[in-house]
Amino acid sequence: MKKNNGLWDTYTGPFVVSTDGHHLLHFYSTDNAGNTEQEKTRAFTIQHPPDLNVSIIGGFGIRVTITNLGSLDLRNESWNLTLTGGIIFFGKHKSGIATINAGDAIVLKTLVFGVGKTTITFSIASSETTVQGSVFLFFVRI
Numbered sequence: 001m002k003k004n005n006g007l008w009d010t011y012t013g014p015f016v017v018s019t020d021g022h023h024l025l026h027f028y029s030t031d032n033a034g035n036t037e038q039e040k041t042r043a044f045t046i047q048h049p050p051d052l053n054v055s056i057i058g059g060f061g062i063r064v065t066i067t068n069l070g071s072l073d074l075r076n077e078s079w080n081l082t083l084t085g086g087i088i089f090f091g092k093h094k095s096g097i098a099t100i101n102a103g104d105a106i107v108l109k110t111l112v113f114g115v116g117k118t119t120i121t122f123s124i125a126s127s128e129t130t131v132q133g134s135v136f137l138f139f140v141r142i
Contacts, residue, residue: 002026020046020072050074054129056120058140061091061112064122066098067105074100079124081108086116086135098124112140 002008003017004024017023023046028039051070057063064081068074080095091112100106114135120142121130133142 018046020048020070047072049126050077052125052127054122054124054127056122056129056131056142058133058142060138060140062110062120062140064108064110065105066100066108066124068100068102071102073102074098074125077125079108079122081110082121083112083114083118083135084121086114086118088112088114088116088118088135090114111138113138 001011001015002025005026017025023044025042025044026039027042028037030036048070050068050072052074053067053069055065057065062081066079077098077100078095079098081093083092091110091114094110096108098106098108112135115137117132117134119130120133120140121128123129131142133140135141
């Protein structure tokens with residue numbers, strides 16, 4: 001068996017591959033009579049839930065900063081921003097798709113128009129962040 005184009009290693013039992021990333025496994029078997037099968041390969045990817053830091057700040061609208069603290073790029077992930085409570089005329093819900101390279105951050109900005117106390121919830125991948133705020137016209141206080 002050879003992992004990720006490394007050196008061949010003889011194995012007689014289970015082995016573990018647990019690191020995030022793309023992996024390539026080469027393998028073949030030899031029976032007790034010395035017969036060897038043709039080499040086979042399998043490609044697979046392991047990606048644990050992303051390690052994200054999400055911050056939500058107010059001001060003129062809402063600004064969400066998402067930082068990918070993990071070692072893998074986050075590609076084409078759906079995100080949602082929702083405001084519940086208060087009277088929100090514009091900006092109550094916004095969604096999109098984001099790609100964030102490992103170690104990078106992106107900033108999403110949206111305008112809001114309304115009044116009252118609101119709960120702001122942002123979700124991406126398996127991460128969800130909720131903050132309490134209030135809206136007065138275009139201004140959001142968190």
